[in-house]
Amino acid sequence: MRELTIGKNDAGQRLDRFLSKALPLLPPALMQKYIRIKRVKCNGQRCQRDQRLAEGDVLSLYINDEFFDQPREDNLFLTLFQPRLNILYEDENLLLADKRPGLVVHADETEKVNTLLNHIQAYLYQKREWNPRRENAFAPALCNRIDRNTGGIVIAAKNAEALRILTAKIRDREITKRYLCAVLGRMDPAQGRLERFLVKDEGKKQVAVYRRPVPGGRSAVTGYRTLQVRGELSLVEAELFTGRTHQIRACFADAGHPLLGDGKYGRGEVNRRYGETRQALYSCCLRFDFPTDAGPLNYLRGRAFQVERVGFAEKYFPGFRLCPPEEDKI
Numbered sequence: 001m002r003e004l005t006i007g008k009n010d011a012g013q014r015l016d017r018f019l020s021k022a023l024p025l026l027p028p029a030l031m032q033k034y035i036r037i038k039r040v041k042c043n044g045q046r047c048q049r050d051q052r053l054a055e056g057d058v059l060s061l062y063i064n065d066e067f068f069d070q071p072r073e074d075n076l077f078l079t080l081f082q083p084r085l086n087i088l089y090e091d092e093n094l095l096l097a098d099k100r101p102g103l104v105v106h107a108d109e110t111e112k113v114n115t116l117l118n119h120i121q122a123y124l125y126q127k128r129e130w131n132p133r134r135e136n137a138f139a140p141a142l143c144n145r146i147d148r149n150t151g152g153i154v155i156a157a158k159n160a161e162a163l164r165i166l167t168a169k170i171r172d173r174e175i176t177k178r179y180l181c182a183v184l185g186r187m188d189p190a191q192g193r194l195e196r197f198l199v200k201d202e203g204k205k206q207v208a209v210y211r212r213p214v215p216g217g218r219s220a221v222t223g224y225r226t227l228q229v230r231g232e233l234s235l236v237e238a239e240l241f242t243g244r245t246h247q248i249r250a251c252f253a254d255a256g257h258p259l260l261g262d263g264k265y266g267r268g269e270v271n272r273r274y275g276e277t278r279q280a281l282y283s284c285c286l287r288f289d290f291p292t293d294a295g296p297l298n299y300l301r302g303r304a305f306q307v308e309r310v311g312f313a314e315k316y317f318p319g320f321r322l323c324p325p326e327e328d329k330i
Helices: 015-022 028-036 116-126 160-171 247-254 268-274 295-300 311-316
Strands: 002-005 040-042 058-061 087-090 094-099 151-157 175-184 191-201 206-210 218-230 233-240 281-288 304-306
Touching: 015 028, 015 040, 028 040, 087 304, 094 116, 116 151, 151 160, 151 175, 160 175, 160 295, 175 247, 175 311, 191 247, 206 247, 218 247, 233 247, 233 311
Parallel strands: 151 281
Antiparallel strands: 002 058, 040 058, 087 094, 094 151, 175 233, 175 281, 191 206, 191 218, 218 233, 281 304
16 A cells, blocks of 8 residues: 655646546556545545545555556556457467457557557456566567567467477477468469568568578578469468568569558559558468477477458458368478
8 A cells, every 4th residue: 555645736636637647557447446446545535536636635545566657668568457359378378369450569669558468468467467576577478470460379478488488489480370361363383382582671661572592681481372262362371481571471472462451562553442451461370380399388289279260361252261270281
């Protein structure tokens, strides 16, 4: 419990407005709840959110210490009173979330609060599985990233050991990830590999694609197979054998089959005709292959997970349904 004494400069304010300034990390909805259940008292008495404070009033606040901190990038999850997550799987070590398109995974220059990581941390904090004040260094962390406008499965580690193992397994290609994408035109051949070299341009936040080794170029190998063709669109399943920035988007565009809705590598006139402003790309399936030892995560070996639905696939390929993840690789 903490006490705050109202000074001359704060007198005359409504209680809720004073608290919103004194505790900027406390979500308004949670503040209203705390007032209602008497975890906020004024001079030892129950109070109302709209009552006016007087100089000398003593507020007794039965509120967790975390909410008295100053806002920082690493504690903004506290401001999310109702985290929004689509959880595909969860255990004591990890969580698989189906990220919706449009949501950033980490804070960037455009968004600090409404991120996938903040929603996950708020969820685990509210479940009392994680409390930053009881941790020396670790915080729940994401093991993989997905672009803002791409949807799909993101792995979050709940403890340091799981993070270490999963990061290594992703690096060593022991976790298979499949993607669905809607591309322009018909792939020829219908199934195959795209082998390219990518050079990242940090300034433009995109990559240049080459078909031969170039200075600074990193190998990018993508397996694919065509699932359906309808008109000028093909529904394609892709598998990454390397994990490069914008790999699927850039490589399919270089092959003459850009993703529908892609604003960086696609065709603007086609995107406008369809009214699509986000690339039709979804990380739909994930399998823990683990050919080598995974320590405490060995129980995940061979397990596969997939999302329930992919909006653009249902929209442009009526009747399409995701099938259980297959054991063979593309």
